[in-house]
Amino acid sequence: MKILQKNRMEWTIAAMALIIVNATVHAEAPAAAEKPVYGEYKDWRVLGVSHRLDKKFVRAIVGNDVAIGAARSGKTMPWPDGAIIAKLSWKEKTHPNWPQAIVPGGFVGAEAMVKDSKKFPETGGWGFGHWEGNTLVMNDKEKSAACFACHTPMKDHDYVYTAPVLQ
Numbered sequence: 508m509k510i511l512q513k514n515r516m517e518w519t520i521a522a523m524a525l526i527i528v529n530a531t532v533h534a535e536a537p538a539a540a541e542k543p544v545y546g547e548y549k550d551w552r553v554l555g556v557s558h559r560l561d562k563k564f565v566r567a568i569v570g571n572d573v574a575i576g577a578a579r580s581g582k583t584m585p586w587p588d589g590a591i592i593a594k595l596s597w598k599e600k601t602h603p604n605w606p607q608a609i610v611p612g613g614f615v616g617a618e619a620m621v622k623d624s625k626k627f628p629e630t631g632g633w634g635f636g637h638w639e640g641n642t643l644v645m646n647d648k649e650k651s652a653a654c655f656a657c658h659t660p661m662k663d664h665d666y667v668y669t670a671p672v673l674q
């Protein structure tokens with residue numbers, strides 16, 4: 508009887524251990540598979556959208572809270588320090604059930620403009636960067652200068668092309 512009880516006890520512990528191992532494996536597997544690749548900007552709100560005919564990209568331009576606050580109160584001349592604007596690009600494709608609709612296809616990448624007038628005085632107060640997964644990586648000075656050069660036609664709009672569409 509005692510042996511039987513001990514045996515049963517051992518089996519119970521073994522079964523519990525298995526359940527725990529199983530639960531751990533199952534709890535981790537989907538988390539790893541669903542790891543977000545779009546970074547923090549996926550929770551930000553819309554400033555605008557664009558469709559680049561030359562590159563065949565569709566884009567969403569979103570902003571962090573500081574950027575959205577500035578856009579909605581019309582205080583974007585200049586944009587305040589702390590504003591971050593993200594430009595998310597997808598290859599264009601036609602909707603499989605409605606070919607007249609151009610919709611996002613494969614994700615191309617996410618670029619950033621970060622307003623910090625003390626840190627980036629040489630490029631209009633804007634730092635230029637891009638996201639690698641969840642991490643915002645700022646470009647070096649040379650690359651930022653190339654970004655900035657193409658944004659200089661927008662000098663009168665604080666170097667930002669996007670006109671916020673939701674006030």
Ligand code: HEC
Nearest residue numbers: 557566592593594618619620635636653654657667668669
């Ligand atoms: C050849 C010109 C050109 C270059 C180079 C360029 N941009 Fe832009 N950028 C644009 C145009 C035009 C828009 C607005 C249309 C659009 O959405 O593509 C824009 C929009 C943006 C926006 C959204 C805010 C805005 O100004 O409307 C961000 C963020 C941005 N670019 C980041 C970058 C970064 C980072 C680089 C450098 C790695 C860069 N850009 C280089 C032309 C350029």
